[in-house]
Amino acid sequence: MRERGSSPSRRGLLKGAAAATVAASLANLAAADHADAELIAMGRELEALEAQERAADELSDRLYEEAARTCPAPSAALLAYSWRGEPLFRATGTGYRLNSDPYGALLDRQRIWRDTGASGDHYPEEPLIADLKRWEDGRRAACDANGCAAAMADLDRIGRAGTSLCNRIAKTPAKTLDGVRVKLQALAHCHRGDPGDPGEWIAEVIDNNPPYGRGFTTDERLVYSVFRDVCGLLVAGTTA
Structure with missing residues (x-):
């Protein structure tokens, strides 16, 4: 603040000119933003959700790895099982992670066997299902105990909020390039x-x-x- 009674200095004049330029730029920005203020606000909300999602994803991954170290290892039969050359479990160095393709194929086969009433020689993987359930129960208990399940539920909640927000963005007409940019941001978010x-x-x-x-x-x-x-x-x- 300039002292009372003193004359304006060169620095003060330059400072005032810079402030006027900044104020004009902000006024122009506000005018440009005004037409798509709602979309721009939703874009910022989406950025905040993405930051929350990244943090929740990192937390859930870390907690999952911790849980994997404490839950019982899969049985020898599960570790030996493979589908089309892909093992059901992959060792991670800290535990074991299910391989999605063989896991899905095993569950599909279980449904088919159950629907057709197959058993015995026609259902050779039946013991694997019981072993798999025991391993999944152990993993679930470990995830519940260390907070991994809660972190994954929070990640799901953030994902649903992002989808809902993107639907709102899609329904809101864009009147400026900044509004279009938000829509592109939402499309990129949906497709990662x-x-x-x-x-x-x-x-x-x-x-x-x-x-x-x-x-x-x-x-x-x-x-x-x-x-x-x-x-x-x-x-x-x-x-x-």
């Missing part, structure tokens, strides 16, 4: 891509033809193509 980075998931949709994969429609492919190209323009700083 990075705005400005085309990513394999975008190319996969654009290059996909109906005879292969799930056959995206031309409309869907165009949406992703626009997303990729606009991201590139935003990164390059092109506004026209």
